[in-house]
Amino acid sequence: xxxSRLKLRGRLALWxxxxxxxxxxxxxxxxxxxxxxxxxxxxxHWLPMLxxxxxxxxxxxxxxxxxxxxxxxxPVPWGPNQTFAANAAVRDTPPPWGPDGNxxxxxxxxxxxxxxxxxxxxxxxxxxxxxxxxxxVAIGLLLGGLAGYYGRGVDAxxxxxxxxxxxxxxxFFVLAVLGLLRISSLFPLVxxxxxxxxxxxxxxxxxxxxxxxxxxxxxASRALGLSDARILVRHLLPNALSPxxxxxxxxxxxxxxxxxxxxxxxxxxxxPTASWGELLTQAHRYLTHPGAWWLAxxxxxxxxxxxxxxxxxxxxxxxxxxxxA
Amino acid sequence: MNRRxxxxxxLALTACKDKKPAQLPTAPALKPSLAWIKGELPPxxxxxxPVSGGTFTVRVPTEPLGLNRLHDQQVEGMMARYTVGSIYExxxxxxxxxxxxxxxxxxxxxxxxxxxxxxxxxxxxxxGVKFHNGEKFGSKDxxxxxxxxxLPTNLTNSIxxxxxxxxxxxxxxxxxxxxxxxxxxMHRNNLLSAVPIFPASALKGDFNTLPINRAPIGTGPFRFxxxxxxxxxxxxxxxxxxxxxAYVDKVVIRFVKDETVAxxxxxxxxxxxxxxxxxxxxxxxxxxxPGNAWAITGYHRINxxxxxxxxxxxxxxxPFFADxxxxxxxxxxxxxxxxxxNIDMDLELPTTCPYYRPSASCDPQVKPIGxxxxxxxxxxxSAGWEDHxxxxxxxxxxxxxxxxxxxxxxxxxxxxxxxxLQEEFKKVGIEMDVEKVDAAQxxxxxxxxxxxxxxxxxxxxxxxxxxxxVYHSSQKTGGSNFVSYDSKAADALLEQIRDTFDDEERHALxxxxxxxxxxxxxxxxxxxxxxxxxxxxxxxGIHPSLxxxxxxxxxxxxxxxxxxxxx
Numbered sequence: 097x098x099x100s101r102l103k104l105r106g107r108l109a110l111w112x113x114x115x116x117x118x119x120x121x122x123x124x125x126x127x128x129x130x131x132x133x134x135x136x137x138x139x140x141h142w143l144p145m146l147x148x149x150x151x152x153x154x155x156x157x158x159x160x161x162x163x164x165x166x167x168x169x170x171p172v173p174w175g176p177n178q179t180f181a182a183n184a185a186v187r188d189t190p191p192p193w194g195p196d197g198n199x200x201x202x203x204x205x206x207x208x209x210x211x212x213x214x215x216x217x218x219x220x221x222x223x224x225x226x227x228x229x230x231x232x233v234a235i236g237l238l239l240g241g242l243a244g245y246y247g248r249g250v251d252a253x254x255x256x257x258x259x260x261x262x263x264x265x266x267x268f269f270v271l272a273v274l275g276l277l278r279i280s281s282l283f284p285l286v287x288x289x290x291x292x293x294x295x296x297x298x299x300x301x302x303x304x305x306x307x308x309x310x311x312x313x314x315x316a317s318r319a320l321g322l323s324d325a326r327i328l329v330r331h332l333l334p335n336a337l338s339p340x341x342x343x344x345x346x347x348x349x350x351x352x353x354x355x356x357x358x359x360x361x362x363x364x365x366x367x368p369t370a371s372w373g374e375l376l377t378q379a380h381r382y383l384t385h386p387g388a389w390w391l392a393x394x395x396x397x398x399x400x401x402x403x404x405x406x407x408x409x410x411x412x413x414x415x416x417x418x419x420x421a
Numbered sequence: 422m423n424r425r426x427x428x429x430x431x432l433a434l435t436a437c438k439d440k441k442p443a444q445l446p447t448a449p450a451l452k453p454s455l456a457w458i459k460g461e462l463p464p465x466x467x468x469x470x471p472v473s474g475g476t477f478t479v480r481v482p483t484e485p486l487g488l489n490r491l492h493d494q495q496v497e498g499m500m501a502r503y504t505v506g507s508i509y510e511x512x513x514x515x516x517x518x519x520x521x522x523x524x525x526x527x528x529x530x531x532x533x534x535x536x537x538x539x540x541x542x543x544x545x546x547x548x549g550v551k552f553h554n555g556e557k558f559g560s561k562d563x564x565x566x567x568x569x570x571x572l573p574t575n576l577t578n579s580i581x582x583x584x585x586x587x588x589x590x591x592x593x594x595x596x597x598x599x600x601x602x603x604x605x606x607m608h609r610n611n612l613l614s615a616v617p618i619f620p621a622s623a624l625k626g627d628f629n630t631l632p633i634n635r636a637p638i639g640t641g642p643f644r645f646x647x648x649x650x651x652x653x654x655x656x657x658x659x660x661x662x663x664x665x666x667a668y669v670d671k672v673v674i675r676f677v678k679d680e681t682v683a684x685x686x687x688x689x690x691x692x693x694x695x696x697x698x699x700x701x702x703x704x705x706x707x708x709x710x711p712g713n714a715w716a717i718t719g720y721h722r723i724n725x726x727x728x729x730x731x732x733x734x735x736x737x738x739x740p741f742f743a744d745x746x747x748x749x750x751x752x753x754x755x756x757x758x759x760x761x762x763n764i765d766m767d768l769e770l771p772t773t774c775p776y777y778r779p780s781a782s783c784d785p786q787v788k789p790i791g792x793x794x795x796x797x798x799x800x801x802x803s804a805g806w807e808d809h810x811x812x813x814x815x816x817x818x819x820x821x822x823x824x825x826x827x828x829x830x831x832x833x834x835x836x837x838x839x840x841x842l843q844e845e846f847k848k849v850g851i852e853m854d855v856e857k858v859d860a861a862q863x864x865x866x867x868x869x870x871x872x873x874x875x876x877x878x879x880x881x882x883x884x885x886x887x888x889x890x891v892y893h894s895s896q897k898t899g900g901s902n903f904v905s906y907d908s909k910a911a912d913a914l915l916e917q918i919r920d921t922f923d924d925e926e927r928h929a930l931x932x933x934x935x936x937x938x939x940x941x942x943x944x945x946x947x948x949x950x951x952x953x954x955x956x957x958x959x960x961x962g963i964h965p966s967l968x969x970x971x972x973x974x975x976x977x978x979x980x981x982x983x984x985x986x987x988x
Binding site for chain 1: 811855
């Protein structure tokens with residue numbers, strides 16, 4: 097009974113994560129300043145938000161709707177960086193503007209559509225989450241595998257390095273490293289998270305390799321004269337992957353939280369990149385006077401839902417892959 | 422059991438029902454007056470008979486590294502405001518009542534004489550003045566203070582640069598003679614009103630670790646009591662003060678960096694003087710709603726234009742920005758109206774001038790460059806920047822027009838301005854990346870000229886400003902000419918201005934300099950920032966000025982006092 101419930105929650109979580117990944121991949125098709133297709137002056141432009149043709153430079157979907165023969169709009173007709181998008185001229189107060197028919201989830205302090213920024217923000221969160229965890233897994237597999245397989249001195253050195261890395265409080269360490277680097281893209285963030293969060297995976301891999309290397313199939317591989325590298329890469333690591341997959345799922349959630357925290361502190365992706373944490377920074381500025389609840393609620397919900405989904409997925413994977421769970 | 426529960430619930434409900442509703446105070450009229458909207462203090466703030474007593478709490482946004490006004494690493498604009506004049510005193514002070522001329526009036530000096538060649542100042546000091554540690558004030562202290570400034574091994578470069586080749590001699594216990602080799606129109610103000618005087622005994626030892634850096638000793642109307650790091654400074658009234666004593670017993674300077682937290686504390690009534698209110702907060706409390714009653718009925722607002730202008734600087738060592746036509750085009754792409762309405766909330770005043778707005782140094786004939794993307798494109802084309810390869814980015818000699826804007830992530834205004842600029846520039850084919858650098862590194866990067874474009878503001882607590890350090894070509898290294906502006910016409914004017922003592926004549930030269938600089942556009946000039954503050958309605962004796970508020974004059978209306986009738 098319990099297993100089937102877990103399975104259902106896991107499946108739901110998986111669908112949520114898939115939906116998020118698809119949103120991130122198709123962000124440009126879901127929310128953009130230019131339409132999916134438009135026929136203008138006798139010429140049809142397909143996916144102009146990607147091709148950026150010269151005649152449509154500086155245009156908006158709203159302006160094109162008036163001039164075009166036909167137009168196929170994106171579901172959210174605003175680009176993530178389109179400032180003072182709708183009716184700025186006729187509004188009495190400066191942004192942020194609350195949710196209305198034009199902007200379903202409201203706008204931020206520069207009049208940019210919150211929904212469009214959330215959709216494009218998913219891309220930042222997932223890029224940072226997935227790439228940094230890929231790096232974590234690579235480092236963790238390498239170091240954990242070496243430590244577990246060779247043991248003795250190699251194990252002692254790698255294990256001590258791992259323990260030293262664990263003692264650093266991650267967020268402060270990441271802040272310190274980012275302070276030293278000159279950030280102008282997401283990659284320093286990915287590298288820093290990747291290079292600081294590999295320890296859990298390394299320890300898991302080490303333990304698995306220690307357990308596996310005494311088994312008969314490894315002894316057989318040795319007897320066949322296979323090289324250490326081949327044994328490690330072809331036989332040991334593939335068998336140690338299950339716990340890594342579970343840990344990696346949790347690590348993605350944790351990396352997304354770190355990215356949001358760094359963006360909240362103003363050290364995340366450079367402007368004008370949309371990110372969930374950056375929206376929360378703005379929300380912090382508009383807590384009371386003037387209040388703008390939509391800047392806190394919607395990105396907060398996105399972060400919470402994503403982290404929850406990934407954690408549920410991790411739990412479900414653990415239940416599936418670990419017979420003792 | 423259930424019946425008992427029901428009975429208890431009924432009793433509770435009856436009790437609630439019987440309870441009389443709390444007597445709400447009669448709601449005062451919520452609609453703010455026009456003066457309140459404008460940020461003008463009502464006349465009663467300067468009326469009435471002052472009474473002594475009470476604690477005056479001030480919010481400031483930054484905590485200084487130390488309280489030694491002379492030390493390079495402790496010079497912080499806000500710190501000077503609440504220490505100089507209240508803890509430390511200068512030889513003379515700016516007369517706050519003479520806005521916008523700001524003449525000097527004696528403070529620790531009784532009088533002074535300036536020689537006809539403007540090279541020698543003979544200063545007679547006030548007698549009977551004591552420092553907070555009980556020592557007598559005299560010429561030895563003035564000499565010791567200036568000696569500390571002039572000692573090259575001390576970290577006093579920023580203040581020392583005002584006094585090249587200065588010698589200070591104490592001719593008797595209360596007379597000091599100061600001599601320089603080169604006359605300068607700012608010398609009088611710099612010598613008399615910019616240097617707080619320390620006791621000679623407190624300046625002995627390593628300048629970097631002097632006890633007065635943390636626990637200042639001066640002659641002012643308040644004496645320092647404590648500094649709780651990260652929280653507050655506390656002063657008590659100096660009952661031994663040589664002049665009219667201050668009215669309030671205690672002053673607490675609270676450091677609250679985060680604007681949101683500061684606003685919440687302000688709403689809870691924790692500050693008698695709230696400083697640096699964000700434009701969005703300032704505007705949002707104007708709506709006549711019950712949620713804003715605390716501000717409308719509890720505080721008077723102050724909107725006072727400071728001697729401050731903000732700018733976007735274009736590093737002219739970079740090939741993009743060496744051509745003045747390009748800099749002009751970039752000024753045409755600055756969406757001034759959008760920024761004024763949506764970011765500055767129509768509170769900051771667009772400017773073209775590096776001098777104080779109400780002064781005679783700005784030329785009113787200089788026409789601001791307006792937002793005009795079409796003209797900007799034409800100007801860029803005349804400078805050779807066109808999209809030759811059709812990739813959407815302008816290029817010249819094969820190099821694309823791409824640059825990086827250095828931004829301080831803690832600046833609320835820059836966080837809004839940078840994406841707007843990116844959008845405007847992109848429309849014409851200029852790509853701007855944003856590099857966020859921590860506040861601590863920001864000025865270092867500017868000094869090292871390690872940036873393409875950046876934004877900052879220049880602030881001055883005095884009316885007169887010598888623009889030499891910022892715009893003269895000799896100041897590219899060591900000075901504040903971060904953008905490497907180089908103009909023979911501006912250099913000549915800047916040198917001439919320094920030697921011109923007649924105010925009218927000098928102002929004429931300054932107006933000419935204003936024209937030259939605006940024509941060359943080393944900066945895109947942005948705005949003059951107002952000081953947006955608020956005081957509780959029971960605070961009296963507050964008068965905004967370039968020299969900030971005079972804490973000696975502040976007094977608090979006792980809780981049950983009848984407010985003075987306003988005619």
